[in-house]
Amino acid sequence: MKILSAAQTRDLDQATMQEQGITSVELMERAAQALSAWFYEQYGYGEIPEILLLCGPGNNGGDGLALARLLQEANFRVRVALLPADKHSTDWQHNRQRLPRAVPVAVLDPANLLPITKGTVVVDALFGTGLSRPLTGAAAAVVQWLNEAHAPVLAIDLPSGLFADQPQPADSPVVRATHTVTFGLPKLAMLLPQNAAFVGEWTVEDIGLSTAFIEQADTPWHLTRLPQETTIITNPPRLLYDVSLPRRDKFAYKNTFGHALLLAGSQGKMGAAVLAAGACLRGGVGLLTVAVPGGGYDILQTTRPEAMCLPDKHADYITELPDLAPYQAVGIGPGLGQDAASLAVLRQLLRTAKVPLVLDADALNLLGSHRTLLKLLPPDTVLTPHVGEFARLTEKARDDYHRLELLRTFAREHRCIVVLKGAYTAVADRDGQLYFNTTGNPGMASGGSGDVLTGLLLALRADQRLAPLPAVRLAVLAHGHAADLAVQTTGEAGLVAGDLVAHIGPALRDLTA
Numbered sequence: 231m232k233i234l235s236a237a238q239t240r241d242l243d244q245a246t247m248q249e250q251g252i253t254s255v256e257l258m259e260r261a262a263q264a265l266s267a268w269f270y271e272q273y274g275y276g277e278i279p280e281i282l283l284l285c286g287p288g289n290n291g292g293d294g295l296a297l298a299r300l301l302q303e304a305n306f307r308v309r310v311a312l313l314p315a316d317k318h319s320t321d322w323q324h325n326r327q328r329l330p331r332a333v334p335v336a337v338l339d340p341a342n343l344l345p346i347t348k349g350t351v352v353v354d355a356l357f358g359t360g361l362s363r364p365l366t367g368a369a370a371a372v373v374q375w376l377n378e379a380h381a382p383v384l385a386i387d388l389p390s391g392l393f394a395d396q397p398q399p400a401d402s403p404v405v406r407a408t409h410t411v412t413f414g415l416p417k418l419a420m421l422l423p424q425n426a427a428f429v430g431e432w433t434v435e436d437i438g439l440s441t442a443f444i445e446q447a448d449t450p451w452h453l454t455r456l457p458q459e460t461t462i463i464t465n466p467p468r469l470l471y472d473v474s475l476p477r478r479d480k481f482a483y484k485n486t487f488g489h490a491l492l493l494a495g496s497q498g499k500m501g502a503a504v505l506a507a508g509a510c511l512r513g514g515v516g517l518l519t520v521a522v523p524g525g526g527y528d529i530l531q532t533t534r535p536e537a538m539c540l541p542d543k544h545a546d547y548i549t550e551l552p553d554l555a556p557y558q559a560v561g562i563g564p565g566l567g568q569d570a571a572s573l574a575v576l577r578q579l580l581r582t583a584k585v586p587l588v589l590d591a592d593a594l595n596l597l598g599s600h601r602t603l604l605k606l607l608p609p610d611t612v613l614t615p616h617v618g619e620f621a622r623l624t625e626k627a628r629d630d631y632h633r634l635e636l637l638r639t640f641a642r643e644h645r646c647i648v649v650l651k652g653a654y655t656a657v658a659d660r661d662g663q664l665y666f667n668t669t670g671n672p673g674m675a676s677g678g679s680g681d682v683l684t685g686l687l688l689a690l691r692a693d694q695r696l697a698p699l700p701a702v703r704l705a706v707l708a709h710g711h712a713a714d715l716a717v718q719t720t721g722e723a724g725l726v727a728g729d730l731v732a733h734i735g736p737a738l739r740d741l742t743a
């Protein structure tokens with residue numbers, strides 16, 4: 231799925247009207263119907279004493295007016311408050327006229343904003359994708375008043391004051407919504423941690439926007455999602471995959487799935503090696519060899535009997551690079567430590583490897599503190615930094631948008647695939663395209679989750695049937711999906727990295743086309 235800019239979103243609306251021969255008012259009606267359906271699902275009859283709709287002067291306000299009518303018809307108690315304005319959009323005027331007289335309408339007086347009654351649900355229909363500058367004056371006063379009321383707020387399309395695709399000044403007011411319902415496609419702003427407090431939970435409502443337009447639209451931003459049922463009616467329903475694991479051939483041989491080498495662990499951090507090894511095995515690798523410090527031999531052999539083990543001559547950390555000839559992919563980093571000897575192993579690996587590499591954790595920290603090594607990265611190497619590790623590889627980002635630019639630039643410059651881990655993990659490839667992952671949950675924010683991802687990436691990079699980018703997108707999607715399956719029994723607090731390993735199998739089964 232693609233993510234479009236605010237300008238492209240406007241063109242998409244136009245293209246939809248032309249393609250389907252409908253007016254903008256009809257499109258607005260679809261939006262309002264989707265919103266009212268959201269209300270019915272969220273709140274039963276009589277559950278909310280009142281819905282207060284705050285409407286701006288443009289089509290976002292028009293959506294609000296149309297929604298007010300539909301909710302009134304469905305017997306919700308509604309009240310409309312208009313932002314003072316000299317001009318209103320044509321569709322706004324149309325829906326203002328259609329609003330039943332029974333709905334009380336007032337114009338907001340920024341100098342005299344009355345308290346919001348407890349229990350009232352507020353709809354923020356002030357501004358959407360048409361916001362052209364930060365909010366000031368009356369609009370800013372209304373937003374501040376709304377935020378101070380701490381009422382439940384449903385934002386239409388976008389929380390007012392938030393730009394869809396670029397940062398707003400730090401001190402400019404933005405509505406803090408509890409929920410945002412957006413149309414057609416998510417907006418870039420919704421995926422960034424810096425906007426989480428404004429956007430709240432979000433959902434995308436399908437209003438039948440032109441798929442032909444979306445298909446041809448040029449954008450660097452994409453989403454990776456679980457398989458979706460086709461909207462075309464087929465019997466049985468067909469699934470559309472963003473990325474998938476090919477089925478295994480009846481006569482499959484372990485070579486097809488590759489022999490992977492994992493270099494991981496140091497004294498006190500053998501758990502990272504065990505978790506990554508477990509994930510690699512559950513990820514379907516043909517054979518796995520794990521190079522560990524000498525002192526980690528028994529641990530690895532006991533916990534992961536399916537893997538072969540190469541103990542280093544040093545007891546506490548890895549000092550030697552094994553002969554790489556047998557392997558189809560190599561992973562390095564989980565629990566590695568940053569000893570000078572391990573740095574030398576990393577350098578030698580980068581110089582000599584002819585197979586796909588996955589670099590994580592301390593391997594990234596070593597790269598960050600010895601940046602001349604970056605020149606040695608073989609093409610399509612996979613790096614899996616979290617935000618802190620990424621800053622060590624590049625620079626401290628000004629904000630989340632700047633970080634995305636640094637990410638795309640880094641991936642292009644070093645011709646590698648960078649997996650920037652977070653709630654919406656972002657995969658950047660060497661062509662400058664970026665894919666946000668949509669699976670996973672906050673239960674993953676505990677030690678070892680990243681090690682599991684490294685192991686799974688290693689397995690899928692060793693799989694001879696998968697190209698680099700699809701393998702990485704699939705690993706990230708499956709990792710989050712494993713967590714979403716596991717959390718159903720463990721709960722978020724109780725989710726540990728080992729649960730992710732245990733659910734990789736079912737997650738990959740769901741992603742097998």
Ligand SMILES: NC(=O)C1=CN([C@@H]2O[C@H](COP(=O)(O)OP(=O)(O)OC[C@H]3O[C@@H](n4cnc5c(N)ncnc54)[C@H](O)[C@@H]3O)[C@@H](O)[C@H]2O)[C@@H](O)CC1
Binds near residue numbers: 319
């Ligand atoms: N165009 C369409 O066909 C559809 C549009 N939809 C809705 O329309 C919205 C976009 O509508 P518009 O393009 O009219 O834009 P908005 O309603 O988001 O805002 C535009 C209006 O706000 C004013 N404005 C912009 N920035 C301002 C600021 N900082 N301070 C004060 N005034 C400011 C503009 O001059 C204009 O009057 C979407 O977010 C969505 O909610 C939906 O109804 C779906 C269909």
Ligand SMILES: Nc1ncnc2c1ncn2[C@@H]1O[C@H](COP(=O)(O)OP(=O)(O)O)[C@@H](O)[C@H]1O
Binds near residue numbers: 616653672675676709
């Ligand atoms: N709130 C969250 N929602 C979804 N995924 C998350 C969340 N927090 C962390 N994750 C995922 O968990 C993993 C954590 O990896 P990392 O930061 O390396 O931690 P660790 O080193 O403890 O394993 C990443 O894949 C990240 O995307």
Ligand SMILES: [K+]
Binds near residue numbers: 356
């Ligand atoms: K809004």
